[in-house]
Amino acid sequence: MSMNAAMELAPALQVRQWLNTPEPVSLEHLRGRVVVLHAFQMLCPGCVSQGIPQAKRIQAAFPAHELAIIGLHTVFEHHTVMNAQALQVFAHEYGLSFPIGIDQPPERGHVPLTMQAYALRGTPSLIVVDRGGRIRLNHFGHADDLPLGALLGRLLGEPFTPAQPPLP
Numbered sequence: 001m002s003m004n005a006a007m008e009l010a011p012a013l014q015v016r017q018w019l020n021t022p023e024p025v026s027l028e029h030l031r032g033r034v035v036v037l038h039a040f041q042m043l044c045p046g047c048v049s050q051g052i053p054q055a056k057r058i059q060a061a062f063p064a065h066e067l068a069i070i071g072l073h074t075v076f077e078h079h080t081v082m083n084a085q086a087l088q089v090f091a092h093e094y095g096l097s098f099p100i101g102i103d104q105p106p107e108r109g110h111v112p113l114t115m116q117a118y119a120l121r122g123t124p125s126l127i128v129v130d131r132g133g134r135i136r137l138n139h140f141g142h143a144d145d146l147p148l149g150a151l152l153g154r155l156l157g158e159p160f161t162p163a164q165p166p167l168p
Contacts, residue, residue: 007134010035010127013072014113015101017084019091025099027133030068031162034155037127039072039103039115042082042090044123050142051124052094057145058152059098066156071100074115074123128152131160 010027018024027035038055040047059069075082084102091100103112118127121140128137128151137143137151 007130007136009133010037010129010135011114011117013037013070013101014104014117015072016104017102019084019088019100019102020097021099025068025070025101027129030129031133032131032160033065034062034067034131034152035127035129036067036069036152037072037118037129038069039074039118039120039123039125039127041073041075041123042087046142047124048094051126052096054126054143054145054148055098056095058148061149062152062156067152069098071096071098072103072114073100074103074112074120075105076110076112076115076122128155130155131158132162 013025013027015024036055036058038051040051042048044051055069055071058067073082073087087100087102090096101114103114105112106116118125118138120138124142126137126139126143126148127135130136136155
């Protein structure tokens with residue numbers, strides 16, 4: 001796992017539609033909590049076998065008032081079959097209860113907007129945002145549970161210090 005040394009502010013989520021939540025989710029609204037953003041695709045074998053089970057374990061292991069888990073369905077291939085209706089069935093079948101945002105498709109090309117903003121290389125990807133809204137981990141592929149758990153525990157132990165926007 002590579003840490004993001006710059007600890008830049010996490011970009012806003014650019015989501016077309018939300019599942020499992022009555023209202024849209026924003027990182028700004030979640031300030032004060034550690035946020036784990038799990039980027040996945042329904043047809044991604046690594047997402048189904050490793051990423052999604054890990055997201056569910058994180059959700060079960062940490063109190064929701066301290067840590068928020070968010071799924072990001074970011075489709076950069078097979079667009080026509082991975083629609084919102086299919087994702088709703090998938091979420092139900094896999095017992096996903098955390099909020100899931102459907103990444104906003106681009107006007108041109110294939111890479112969705114949130115995927116572009118976070119410079120994600122593919123799925124599964126895991127982004128960890130600290131209580132102040134700073135990116136502390138941007139990891140492509142399966143993240144090992146032990147180092148990830150240690151990072152989350154460390155971040156939960158840090159005091160909440162709001163990130164300051166960069167000076168002009």
